[in-house]
Amino acid sequence: MTTTAVHGGARNAVGDSLTMIGRSIRLSRRNVDTLVMSIVLPLLMMSLFVYVFGGAINTGTRYINYVVPGIILLCTGYGAASTAMSVTDDMTSGMIDRLRSLPIRSSAVLTGHVVASVTRNLLSTTLVIGAAIAMGFRPDATVTDWMQVAGLLLLYVLALSWLAAGLGVIAKSVESASTLSFLMLFLPYLSSAFVPTNTMPTFLHAVSEHQPITPVIETVRGLLTGTPIGTIGWIALAWCVGLLTCSFTFATWLFRRRTRG
Amino acid sequence: MIVEATGLHKAFGSTKVLDGVDLHVAEGTVFALLGPNGAGKTTAIRILTTLLRPDLGSVRIAGYDVVREAAKVRSVISMTGQFVALDDQQTGRENLVMIGRLMHMGRPAARRRATDLLERFDLVDAMNRRVRTYSGGMRRRLDLAMSLVSQPRVIFLDEPTTGLDPSSRTTMWDAIRDLVSSGTTIVLTTQYLEEADRLADRIMLINGGRVAASGTTDALKSQVGGDRLDLRFAVVADVARAAALLDALRGTDPLVLGIPSDGSAEHLHKVLDDLRLAGVPVVKVSSHQPTLDDVFLSLTTTDRTSIQV
Numbered sequence: 001m002t003t004t005a006v007h008g009g010a011r012n013a014v015g016d017s018l019t020m021i022g023r024s025i026r027l028s029r030r031n032v033d034t035l036v037m038s039i040v041l042p043l044l045m046m047s048l049f050v051y052v053f054g055g056a057i058n059t060g061t062r063y064i065n066y067v068v069p070g071i072i073l074l075c076t077g078y079g080a081a082s083t084a085m086s087v088t089d090d091m092t093s094g095m096i097d098r099l100r101s102l103p104i105r106s107s108a109v110l111t112g113h114v115v116a117s118v119t120r121n122l123l124s125t126t127l128v129i130g131a132a133i134a135m136g137f138r139p140d141a142t143v144t145d146w147m148q149v150a151g152l153l154l155l156y157v158l159a160l161s162w163l164a165a166g167l168g169v170i171a172k173s174v175e176s177a178s179t180l181s182f183l184m185l186f187l188p189y190l191s192s193a194f195v196p197t198n199t200m201p202t203f204l205h206a207v208s209e210h211q212p213i214t215p216v217i218e219t220v221r222g223l224l225t226g227t228p229i230g231t232i233g234w235i236a237l238a239w240c241v242g243l244l245t246c247s248f249t250f251a252t253w254l255f256r257r258r259t260r261g
Numbered sequence: 262m263i264v265e266a267t268g269l270h271k272a273f274g275s276t277k278v279l280d281g282v283d284l285h286v287a288e289g290t291v292f293a294l295l296g297p298n299g300a301g302k303t304t305a306i307r308i309l310t311t312l313l314r315p316d317l318g319s320v321r322i323a324g325y326d327v328v329r330e331a332a333k334v335r336s337v338i339s340m341t342g343q344f345v346a347l348d349d350q351q352t353g354r355e356n357l358v359m360i361g362r363l364m365h366m367g368r369p370a371a372r373r374r375a376t377d378l379l380e381r382f383d384l385v386d387a388m389n390r391r392v393r394t395y396s397g398g399m400r401r402r403l404d405l406a407m408s409l410v411s412q413p414r415v416i417f418l419d420e421p422t423t424g425l426d427p428s429s430r431t432t433m434w435d436a437i438r439d440l441v442s443s444g445t446t447i448v449l450t451t452q453y454l455e456e457a458d459r460l461a462d463r464i465m466l467i468n469g470g471r472v473a474a475s476g477t478t479d480a481l482k483s484q485v486g487g488d489r490l491d492l493r494f495a496v497v498a499d500v501a502r503a504a505a506l507l508d509a510l511r512g513t514d515p516l517v518l519g520i521p522s523d524g525s526a527e528h529l530h531k532v533l534d535d536l537r538l539a540g541v542p543v544v545k546v547s548s549h550q551p552t553l554d555d556v557f558l559s560l561t562t563t564d565r566t567s568i569q570v
Binding site for chain 1: 312332344348351359407408411
């Protein structure tokens with residue numbers, strides 16, 4: 001009997017992650033629920049806000065120009081929720097034991113889920129922007145603006161995906177993973193995503209000004225509509241980097257703790 | 262000894278799950294861990310396969326310590342859990358290739374290995390179908406194939422046939438025997454005595470986290486005594502008359518007497534002749550060999566008994 005496997009260096013770590021990324025992407029492509037969540041839902045949300053609510057909301061500009069960043073972030077929340085559920089699915093099925101009994105770095109498992117999550121979000125974001133343009137969205141952004149938007153959103157999605165992975169590790173069942181993800185779905189509504197925050201009661205107004213989604217949305221909106229963003233961009237960046245650092249540390253620590261035995 | 266565990270203790274909160282278990286398995290043999298639900302079988306397997314740390318005690322597999330050298334242990338073992346661990350949305354082949362890649366095989370080698378295993382487990386026809394379309398038996402076979410990708414020296418199988426229909430169970434048994442004939446060591450848990458009896462060289466019976474008995478199947482059976490003749494009578498009065506003549510045991514059935522026997526034809530003749538001379542008619546005779554069931558029942562009902570054979 002020969003043993004082909006050895007616990008290896010950085011090359012193996014990258015290889016393991018790539019294998020796990022391939023797996024997670026294949027699984028999300030074949031999982032109809034996740035696909036619907038990442039493709040149909042953004043389009044529905046978009047139509048709902050633009051055609052149903054939009055007419056009655058006064059934002060001082062055309063509503064579609066106002067709402068696109070909010071839809072993108074809302075969909076990111078839904079994407080993250082399905083990431084949390086698929087992580088929980090792995091953690092609660094025998095799959096995690098099988099993967100752990102292999103000579104691989106355990107972080108590869110979460111990396112696979114996170115990268116697949118970012119990929120799904122990339123797809124849904126592209127779709128939202130495409131559909132928005134078809135519905136009359138006219139961004140006024142330079143190439144540099146677009147690149148900044150892409151960079152900030154990528155950072156935000158990455159942070160949220162690691163947070164979701166962490167929640168997925170905590171959750172004891174797929175149902176509770178979905179419940180834990182509720183906050184990520186709810187926060188966009190308490191921000192300037194869909195309506196200007198100045199009509200909110202003082203308390204809510206304070207909440208919306210001091211949560212990560214408002215600065216990210218204001219930055220993306222400013223960049224896309226070509227209005228100056230001032231220091232809000234740096235606040236958004238700080239939120240994203242902070243959130244990413246915390247959620248990455250939190251998720252990997254939890255994963256090690258849960259799988260240590 | 263390829264598997265050597267001494268003094269394993271594990272508690273979850275205040276519940277003692279393993280309370281001093283020693284376990285030794287020789288290379289190339291099949292070792293069965295037998296016990297009722299909740300006896301500690303799965304916990305023992307999880308400790309042996311590095312998935313759980315023991316509170317006390319040590320385990321060496323192929324010379325490596327499961328706690329300090331977990332990575333090395335993982336490279337020589339494989340584990341098939343109680344619940345099938347497969348990706349339903351991947352095909353059988355994709356599942357196998359994925360494991361090969363995670364074992365750090367090159368892509369062509371991983372594909373070759375997948376094809377070999379699919380042939381060996383009779384899954385070639387279904388290899389490009391998603392696993393969610395597989396039957397229970399096919400899933401178990403694929404699950405076992407998944408643990409063989411790495412060509413492990415020791416395979417741990419946690420209840421490999423629980424929930425399978427009889428024909429799938431036989432197929433699994435054949436696959437396990439095949440592995441043994443190629444020199445692999447197998448440690449399995451089961452709650453089926455028949456399975457342990459058919460497959461294992463040595464059996465360890467655990468109950469309430471302690472070793473109730475261990476030894477070869479034959480040795481365990483001889484623990485509960487030799488053969489027995491069961492005589493059935495038509496009426497209770499006959500039972501009483503026969504019991505006065507013979508050195509008999511009464512069971513739960515009032516019309517049946519159990520007679521300890523050496524299993525010979527001569528003894529059977531003598532018993533029947535004695536009864537005929539006394540004019541006690543016997544309705545039916547059956548010879549009863551001790552089964553692992555007897556061992557199991559006699560040991561798991563009186564739980565502090567410990568027998569080392």
